[in-house]
Amino acid sequence: MTAITLDRNINQNTFHLSDKTLTALTEIMYEQHVEAGTYLFWEGDTADKLFYIKEGNVKLIKGTSDGKEYILNMFDKGDLFGELSSFMNINYSYNAMALTDCVIGVIQQKDLEILLWQHGEIAVEFLKWTSLLNQITQSKLRDLTFHGKLGALCSTLIRMANSYGEKHDNGIRITKKVKNGELGEYIGATRESVNRMLSDLRGKEILGQEKGFLYIYDIDALKDICHCENCPLEICRM
Amino acid sequence: MTAITLDRNINQNTFHLSDKTLTALTEIMYEQHVEAGTYLFWEGDTADKLFYIKEGNVKLIKGTSDGKEYILNMFDKGDLFGELSSFMNINYSYNAMALTDCVIGVIQQKDLEILLWQHGEIAVEFLKWTSLLNQITQSKLRDLTFHGKLGALCSTLIRMANSYGEKHDNGIRITKKVKNGELGEYIGATRESVNRMLSDLRGKEILGQEKGFLYIYDIDALKDICHCENCPLEICRM
DNA sequence: ATAAAAGTGTGATTTTTATCACATTTTTCA
DNA sequence: TGAAAAATGTGATAAAAATCACACTTTTAT
Numbered sequence: 001m002t003a004i005t006l007d008r009n010i011n012q013n014t015f016h017l018s019d020k021t022l023t024a025l026t027e028i029m030y031e032q033h034v035e036a037g038t039y040l041f042w043e044g045d046t047a048d049k050l051f052y053i054k055e056g057n058v059k060l061i062k063g064t065s066d067g068k069e070y071i072l073n074m075f076d077k078g079d080l081f082g083e084l085s086s087f088m089n090i091n092y093s094y095n096a097m098a099l100t101d102c103v104i105g106v107i108q109q110k111d112l113e114i115l116l117w118q119h120g121e122i123a124v125e126f127l128k129w130t131s132l133l134n135q136i137t138q139s140k141l142r143d144l145t146f147h148g149k150l151g152a153l154c155s156t157l158i159r160m161a162n163s164y165g166e167k168h169d170n171g172i173r174i175t176k177k178v179k180n181g182e183l184g185e186y187i188g189a190t191r192e193s194v195n196r197m198l199s200d201l202r203g204k205e206i207l208g209q210e211k212g213f214l215y216i217y218d219i220d221a222l223k224d225i226c227h228c229e230n231c232p233l234e235i236c237r238m
Numbered sequence: 239m240t241a242i243t244l245d246r247n248i249n250q251n252t253f254h255l256s257d258k259t260l261t262a263l264t265e266i267m268y269e270q271h272v273e274a275g276t277y278l279f280w281e282g283d284t285a286d287k288l289f290y291i292k293e294g295n296v297k298l299i300k301g302t303s304d305g306k307e308y309i310l311n312m313f314d315k316g317d318l319f320g321e322l323s324s325f326m327n328i329n330y331s332y333n334a335m336a337l338t339d340c341v342i343g344v345i346q347q348k349d350l351e352i353l354l355w356q357h358g359e360i361a362v363e364f365l366k367w368t369s370l371l372n373q374i375t376q377s378k379l380r381d382l383t384f385h386g387k388l389g390a391l392c393s394t395l396i397r398m399a400n401s402y403g404e405k406h407d408n409g410i411r412i413t414k415k416v417k418n419g420e421l422g423e424y425i426g427a428t429r430e431s432v433n434r435m436l437s438d439l440r441g442k443e444i445l446g447q448e449k450g451f452l453y454i455y456d457i458d459a460l461k462d463i464c465h466c467e468n469c470p471l472e473i474c475r476m
Numbered sequence: 477a478t479a480a481a482a483g484t485g486t487g488a489t490t491t492t493t494a495t496c497a498c499a500t501t502t503t504t505c506a
Numbered sequence: 507t508g509a510a511a512a513a514t515g516t517g518a519t520a521a522a523a524a525t526c527a528c529a530c531t532t533t534t535a536t
Contacts, residue, residue: 062380064384064465065465066465070380070383070384072376072380083369083372083373084365084366084369090373090470093377093467093469113362116358116361116362116365117358117359117362118358119358120354120355120356120357120358120361121355123354123358123361123362123364123365124351124354124355124361126361126365127322127354127361127364127365127368128322130365130368130369130372131321131322131368133372134321134368134371134372134375135321135328137372137375137376137379138310138375139331140379141375141378141379141382141383142300142308142310144379144382144383145308145379145382145383145390145425145426146302146308146426147426148492148493148523148524149492149493150492152383179512179513179514180513180514180515181513181514187383188383188384188385189493189494190493190494190495191513191514192493192494192495192496192514192515192516193492193493193494195514195515195516196493196515196516199515199516212502212503227302227303227304229331231331232328386493386494386522386523387522387523388522388523417482417483417484418483418484418485419483419484427523427524428523428524428525429483429484430484430485430486430523430524430525430526431522431523431524433484433485433486434485434486434523437485437486450532450533
């Protein structure tokens with residue numbers, strides 16, 4: 001439920017571990033290939049591993065009793081995610097689905113623990129990482145809870161701009177295609193509501209859409225709607 | 239924004255650091271007295287300290303441009319909270335207000351860092367702590383976002399039962415008084431909405447109220463409403 | 477003990493969001 | 507490339523939640 005970018009060449013906004021840590025991690029991970037549409041792990045599996053995405057996209061989803069699904073997180077090439085809680089032998093409370101074919105580096109919790117135990121400085125680095133992740137989650141909680149569904153949507157669009165956006169003529173192009181339904185599952189709204197809100201924003205020329213890609217023309221308008229605090233980019237991300 | 243209970247005699251549900259870690263921490267903290275209603279720190283202050291509550295209650299609140307306030311967290315005697323992110327010299331994005339007169343143990347980020355650097359095993363323990371906190375926040379995000387305001391309220395009542403509840407005749411007594419408005423600020427709803435929802439629940443004899451204290455008579459009904467996943471008690475807390 | 481302040485309860489109304497139903501557009505893949 | 511599947515757009519309606527207004531109750535502090 002936590003992610004970090006290891007690869008220095010992508011997601012420039014995100015926090016990075018040092019080269020030393022990076023190398024040490026690479027040494028204790030093993031590779032796993034996961035096909036698009038299949039699952040990396042399921043709800044209930046023992047949460048004793050970390051996953052580093054060498055290639056591909058993964059989303060963490062939670063199914064509910066009434067058949068709905070919620071997207072908890074979306075991770076990309078270079079991200080590291082998982083739980084660090086062997087001490088209480090916790091289980092995952094969600095499913096991890098590969099959105100594309102993925103190459104994953106798997107790190108056993110207990111191997112990592114030995115590494116951290118021996119290298120205090122690496123542990124401190126990890127600690128700062130989890131602390132940052134906490135701030136990310138906390139900021140999402142605020143954005144998704146306190147300004148209605150429109151606020152939740154707008155803040156999510158801003159996060160997408162930061163995570164997957166690229167400068168374009170007079171706006172920002174979101175390089176990752178997202179379905180209305182997925183946005184809904186992310187913010188806890190229905191597909192129809194998302195659709196209508198997006199239409200409105202398009203009508204006001206705050207957003208645009210071309211060939212299935214979203215464009216943000218007026219990010220300040222989005223910021224107004226969700227009472228954006230202009231958090232550092234490390235925190236304001238998907 | 240993160241908390242843990244250090245004192246083994248209270249909040250039995252929560253994760254504890256080992257005695258060794260506890261002792262080491264006590265050695266590097268200094269004491270600060272804070273009066274009820276005053277602030278421990280303000281939004282914008284450099285986030286370079288951790289705070290251990292020796293005595294009292296603290297709430298973390300965020301004010302918005304339009305004059306509203308949101309409660310991000312509430313901490314009690316024995317809790318440890320703060321951010322661990324000196325590396326990027328981050329600032330608090332919220333205010334910490336003492337609800338009662340407090341005695342606080344203050345730990346300087348850099349002192350802690352030295353401690354962790356030298357003792358890998360303490361660092362690993364801290365890492366597990368932050369990881370747990372992440373799960374707590376993540377579970378709150380789910381509860382507050384995905385089942386409407388009534389779901390958000392019910393899950394909050396369950397969390398309160400776990401954090402401040404005591405067994406009573408035929409139900410659970412919430413030993414901490416909370417105002418309707420505060421509940422609203424916690425879940426992102428208006429005081430009136432909270433009031434009406436509580437009235438409904440009282441009408442259905444799911445809740446009760448006596449001398450200003452809330453009683454939960456039918457916690458399973460609450461669980462149904464918020465699609466409770468029966469998370470471990472370490473996670474399902476305020 | 478009592479007046480002022482803070483908090484609660486509730487009706488009437490509006491706004492937001494979900495639900496249902498179905499036409500239209502886009503994507504997928506055989 | 508064309509049929510099937512998936513996703514989008516939108517109207518009508520219902521349900522959830524916010525807003526405003528004000529009476530009533532509890533708490534606080536002198």
